[in-house]
Amino acid sequence: MNKPSLIPSYRLDMTGEPCPYPAVATLEAMPNLSHGEILEVVTDCPQSINSIPLDARNHGYEVLDIQQDGPTIRYLIRR
Amino acid sequence: MTWQDFKTHYLVRFWAPLPAVLAAGVLSAYYFGITGTFWAVTGEFTRWGGHLLQLAGYHPETWGYFQLIHLEGTPLTRIDGVMIIGMFAGCLSAALWANNVKLRLPRHRIRIVQALAGGIIAGFGARLAMGCNLAAFFTGIPQFSLHAWFFALATAAGSYFGARFTLLPMFRLPVKLQKIDQAMPLQQDANQARHRFRLGMLIFFAFMAWAVSQSFSAPKLGLAALFGLAFGLLIERAQICFTSAFRDLWITGRSQMAKAIILGMAVSAIGIYSYIQLGAAPKIMWAGPNAVLGGLMFGFGIVLAGGCETGWMYRAVEGQVHFWWVGIGNIIGATLLAVCWDDIAPVVATNFDKVNLLAVFGPQGGLLLTYLMLAMSFGAILLWERRFFASKASARTAPAPNPA
Numbered sequence: 515m516n517k518p519s520l521i522p523s524y525r526l527d528m529t530g531e532p533c534p535y536p537a538v539a540t541l542e543a544m545p546n547l548s549h550g551e552i553l554e555v556v557t558d559c560p561q562s563i564n565s566i567p568l569d570a571r572n573h574g575y576e577v578l579d580i581q582q583d584g585p586t587i588r589y590l591i592r593r
Numbered sequence: 594m595t596w597q598d599f600k601t602h603y604l605v606r607f608w609a610p611l612p613a614v615l616a617a618g619v620l621s622a623y624y625f626g627i628t629g630t631f632w633a634v635t636g637e638f639t640r641w642g643g644h645l646l647q648l649a650g651y652h653p654e655t656w657g658y659f660q661l662i663h664l665e666g667t668p669l670t671r672i673d674g675v676m677i678i679g680m681f682a683g684c685l686s687a688a689l690w691a692n693n694v695k696l697r698l699p700r701h702r703i704r705i706v707q708a709l710a711g712g713i714i715a716g717f718g719a720r721l722a723m724g725c726n727l728a729a730f731f732t733g734i735p736q737f738s739l740h741a742w743f744f745a746l747a748t749a750a751g752s753y754f755g756a757r758f759t760l761l762p763m764f765r766l767p768v769k770l771q772k773i774d775q776a777m778p779l780q781q782d783a784n785q786a787r788h789r790f791r792l793g794m795l796i797f798f799a800f801m802a803w804a805v806s807q808s809f810s811a812p813k814l815g816l817a818a819l820f821g822l823a824f825g826l827l828i829e830r831a832q833i834c835f836t837s838a839f840r841d842l843w844i845t846g847r848s849q850m851a852k853a854i855i856l857g858m859a860v861s862a863i864g865i866y867s868y869i870q871l872g873a874a875p876k877i878m879w880a881g882p883n884a885v886l887g888g889l890m891f892g893f894g895i896v897l898a899g900g901c902e903t904g905w906m907y908r909a910v911e912g913q914v915h916f917w918w919v920g921i922g923n924i925i926g927a928t929l930l931a932v933c934w935d936d937i938a939p940v941v942a943t944n945f946d947k948v949n950l951l952a953v954f955g956p957q958g959g960l961l962l963t964y965l966m967l968a969m970s971f972g973a974i975l976l977w978e979r980r981f982f983a984s985k986a987s988a989r990t991a992p993a994p995n996p997a
Contacts, residue, residue: 520776521774521775521776522773522775522776523772523773523774524770524771524772524773525770525771525773525777526768526770526771527769527771528768529697530697530698530699530700531700531766532704532899532900532908532913532915532916533834533836533837533899533900534756534759534760534837534840534841534844534845534899535765535766537841537844537845538760538844538845539768541845542768543768543770546770553770554773554776554777556777558695558697559697559913560607560693560832560908560911561832561834561837561908563607563832564607564610564832564834564837564849564850565837565841565845565847568847568849569841569845569847572845572846572847572982573845573985581779582606582607582691583779583780583781584691584692584693584695584781584782584785584786585692585693585694585695585697585781585911585912586779586781588776588777588779590776
């Protein structure tokens, strides 16, 4: 994947928040983006690995990248 | 494959939930065959509450509920006890391998309130129904006990109200969408990751050695501890979450975990059936109002808390402080139920029948009925999912409301 081209326009920092709030906030944030813009979700909720990517796809968004680095997980999602 | 590849693919990355839940289903059937009991945790948490009361000078061993679930011995001499210690060891090893232990502090006081309150409600409800997401659901339905079906349906209903309640504005912290022009740099401390991995390996192999050594003098205890270790690895690595299985059907329409759990029960049920046919006694509980009331409370409580009795275990060792409070709440709730059990039991539980589907419908009939009901549950989830996204799509294409 051509990483440098993935420049997010917005960031949602959900560090410290437990389920279901990171996934819910992600779905609520996405409609605020213009089509083609990318949201970066940063969370340290491990459970989000089973929620955010699936929810984003189910609701019609494109999951571009998932990066797991120790306890922090970053999702790049395109509207 | 190099060691580094193996480590990254199998020990550090999260596991897919479906195979992990299926593995838990198969293992829990073997666990029943070997130990004679089902995979369960809340009964033992209640005994911990009982021991604390004993330390405080009370005599809970004379109460009806503790005579029912037995308070003899210590966690180290009970099958449930060593299994749970194994689960904690497995969760901790798995979390350390992936450098996923971090002190995660709640952002706001309201999270502690909901963790504790939800934990108490869920703990009380679970013990009222004689089980939690395991004994009254994931390992209860494969025992062919009717009470587990009552509990499962009531939990689904309770979780719906829990989901509504948990998304009220009072629980929603303000979230800011920041405008940025580059991604946040992510970098973990490579030294820390290496040390944590080694510590995880040390805990894993030390516990395994202890369990194996136990298995020579007390085979059931040693094997139960090893099963616990495996259950712990599975739930942490795959982030198996029974709460999300129910809750996220209602909130985001996601059904992956719910479907995985139904399939996990399907692979478990036939195994349990075979042991019962060989003469093992199934664990059957009262199919009374206690299972329904307990399920409603449990479903509501786990969603408010954010995790159930197995969910808080792995999240607590990952350092999620929120779930320390859930665990404390669970033990308080379960102990409160034990306190008032003697007054309420005849009304809601003990005067009702313990219904064994294999006895009522015959072995083949009960087995068929169980698979039929599992298939219907799976179908109901598929229908709900379709309806959920169909109504979302029509909401999207509807004309937008005028901006205020």
